Amino acid sequence: MIASQIWLITGSSSGFGRLVTEAVLESGGIVIATLRDPEALSDVASRYPSNKLSVVKLDVRNPDEIRDAFARAKELFGRIDVVFNNAGFSLLSEAESAPEDVARELFDANFWGAANVSREAVKFFREVNVPQGGRLLQASSAGGIEGYPALPYYCASKFALEGFTEGLASELRPEWNIKVTSIVLGSYHTNAGRNMKRPPPHPAYVDATTQHPTARLYLYTKSAAYPEDAAHLICKVAELQDPPLRLPLGQDAVEVLRRKGQSLLETAEEYQAWSENVPLISSEEYCLKLSQQAAKMKTS
Numbered sequence: 671m672i673a674s675q676i677w678l679i680t681g682s683s684s685g686f687g688r689l690v691t692e693a694v695l696e697s698g699g700i701v702i703a704t705l706r707d708p709e710a711l712s713d714v715a716s717r718y719p720s721n722k723l724s725v726v727k728l729d730v731r732n733p734d735e736i737r738d739a740f741a742r743a744k745e746l747f748g749r750i751d752v753v754f755n756n757a758g759f760s761l762l763s764e765a766e767s768a769p770e771d772v773a774r775e776l777f778d779a780n781f782w783g784a785a786n787v788s789r790e791a792v793k794f795f796r797e798v799n800v801p802q803g804g805r806l807l808q809a810s811s812a813g814g815i816e817g818y819p820a821l822p823y824y825c826a827s828k829f830a831l832e833g834f835t836e837g838l839a840s841e842l843r844p845e846w847n848i849k850v851t852s853i854v855l856g857s858y859h860t861n862a863g864r865n866m867k868r869p870p871p872h873p874a875y876v877d878a879t880t881q882h883p884t885a886r887l888y889l890y891t892k893s894a895a896y897p898e899d900a901a902h903l904i905c906k907v908a909e910l911q912d913p914p915l916r917l918p919l920g921q922d923a924v925e926v927l928r929r930k931g932q933s934l935l936e937t938a939e940e941y942q943a944w945s946e947n948v949p950l951i952s953s954e955e956y957c958l959k960l961s962q963q964a965a966k967m968k969t970s
């Protein structure tokens with residue numbers, strides 16, 4: 671089935687973006703590979719004809735470039751079956767030590783870039799594709815489910831994407847045949863570590879004995895999986911008839927979903943009594959009550 675699919679992928683220069691680009695091409699599919707520096711994919715481009723691989727410049731922080739990339743896809747192929755919203759980077763920094771401009775840049779790429787690509791994707795699937803339909807795959811993270819030390823802004827950007835994705839998916843009419851999946855990635859050996867921004871730590875978080883920022887320790891001690899395995903599973907999810915809203919990839923990601931679900935359940939059960947006797951009132955009744963109170967105050 672991939673053999674007949676047309677994919678648009680963001681952040682194709684390295685990591686998952688590059689691996690999924692290659693996996694789709696190897697399976698006979700077509701890719702519009704988008705990236706900031708088209709030269710970075712010249713080795714792959716030299717192996718495939720232009721009716722199989724189109725390399726398009728796209729910095730996802732630039733909404734005009736996003737629109738241009740989708741317009742180019744329409745002009746070249748007239749259809750996109752799968753959009754893999756992959757571009758992103760991380761910021762290793764305690765909340766107190768993250769420079770605000772870097773944290774905003776992170777949101778511009780990881781959240782706003784992904785949200786703007788999602789909007790164009792849904793519009794394309796609904797208005798350009800005949801028959802209507804398509805798959806939107808978001809590169810989310812275990813850090814979009816749980817918050818981690820030294821990654822609060824990165825986690826916030828992925829939590830934001832999770833909320834956006836869940837809201838967007840709930841808006842889509844079933845007859846549009848658009849399926850959205852948030853891929854909750856665990857830890858994988860890509861260029862993410864090298865591309866991570868690392869401002870100096872806040873002195874308060876540096877351990878006096880080791881001179882090491884303790885909040886960052888857990889990342890250095892983590893092991894990670896081969897990204898090639900995840901790339902093949904990302905292709906597989908695009909073939910499922912009824913894909914899940916959230917797909918954990920990696921044993922650590924599966925464990926994170928389990929742990930989060932369990933902890934939310936425990937909190938709900940522990941504190942449910944606090945809300946048991948709280949009465950509910952409709953918005954209509956509430957407004958009426960407010961206007962009655964206002965009228966009473968005027969007359970008194």
Ligand code: NAP
Nearest residue numbers: 681683684685686729730757758811855857858860861862
């Ligand atoms: P990677 O090898 O560093 O790849 C990241 C890609 O995103 C690169 O192609 C990079 O392009 C691109 N990118 C960054 N900012 C961009 C922008 N403004 N516009 C367009 N492209 C941009 O890391 P990766 O692990 O494959 O990351 C891919 C996605 O997986 C990210 O969203 C990341 O958060 C997510 N993820 C990764 C892991 C992991 O363990 N590796 C875990 C959870 C989630 P340049 O070459 O131009 O910088």
